[in-house]
Amino acid sequence: METQAIENNLTDQQFWANYWDSKTDILHEIGPHYVFFDVFRKIIAKHSIKNSIELGGFPGYFSLFLTKYLNKQATLLDFFIHPKIINELEVFNNVPKDSIRFIQGDLFDESEREKYDLVFSCGLIEHFQNTKDVVRRHVDFLSNDGILLLTLPNFTGVNGWFQRKFDRENYDKHNISSMDPMLLTRIFEDLGFEVEHCGYYGKFSIWLENRQQQNMAVKMLFRTVWLAGKMITKLLNFESRIFSPYIVIWGKKK
Template sequence: MANLLTDRAFWVNYWESKKGLAVQLPSNYLFHRQLAEIISKNSVKNAIELGGFPGYYAVFLKKYFDLDVTLLDYFVHPPVVNELLEKNGLTEKDIHIIETDLFNYQPEQTYDLVLSCGLIEHFNDTADIIKRHIAFVKPGGTLFITLPNFKAVNGWFQKNFDKENYDKHNINSMDPALLKRICEEAGLKDVKSGYFGRFSIWLENEAEKSAGVRLFKKLVWLSGKIFTRIIPFESKSLSPYIILEARK
């Protein structure tokens, strides 16, 4: 499993450290415009979120688009998922859950929409993990992948103030041209890959950082927001995310 930059213990500790995971998801949740366009344009009926515990996007797609949704992850803690569902007016019957190792699982069905948000960058072999996504996409279906852009200012912040978290990411995967090439070589069409968002920075478990780090982060965040409001653009240096979209 050399391809994997994290293990089960990492994710158990990661999620156990999080508080307030059950939140009410708004209709303008991150990437909502892109997802709404895909669903409308391609008459999407079902979707699977890979590596998405506690299932924010699966819940979002069920809540606002009434899709038949599935959540697949290596680690799933049902009480957390159920609390998230309840917070959003749903029940455990509204979502299918598959707890499995993606590397030892053969898809039992394919989907109109296959998405992951913040998954592929945790693997050394970017082409391999993307191909595992593609295996879930039905002919004519859509692949939608997002990942953080740690080649931007946010990455500098992570590297300097949360090196342990930074090292859990494959920085080389954060390349829109690479992602597009992998999809095209895999036979996908209508491939779009690029930077998303004008500016943002974050730190995992920020409350545990020193007061000085938190203050510095706030100042950088505010300065970046003001700058990109005056001169709005998306770029490798500032944009916090990368989006990859393709058709099978």
């Protein structure tokens, strides 16, 4: 199973260590309108959620949001964990230290799993070749009446073009074929879920992990497209494959 996991994974522990080492803004405020705030609020308003586990989400921004604003017991599991950073993030956001329970572990470990009412990942499944298999690993953590929530970036529109053109190394760490709402819906249904929502999320956004290293021409192009996209989506107020930066799906076992 260890060999299968390595072959399935488009990244490794060193990749994520380098990724987080390159970040200069890890400690920042998680506000009440943090990314996907409306999704979490909608799910929790409809379902009985007491606890959650965030898979592959170091340093735990979304777990912190659930703890601080929705008063939910939050657990974070990742194969790269730096406890000091998590604690510093809690203190920075006026959350009691050790509010977030964290586990350094492997998603592909076949051991018995503790069960949770809400199992979610934000930007995880697209780093694996076998999308259905990694989604199935999420289900192992789910209580009988629990909710499975997945979010992932959408690199099939304008944002993806920027990634492919100006940060190919990062782009190649993503399984683009997983960024398909129809595919995700079929996977959920095959795994015995009733899909409550699936679709593109967000009006318009683009990003480059290496933006600061780009030349002035690329930075100017980035800024121009950013402004144009914001203006267009302000007029055309709907989410779409071309402009929306994310895909979101959630559902409950039948």
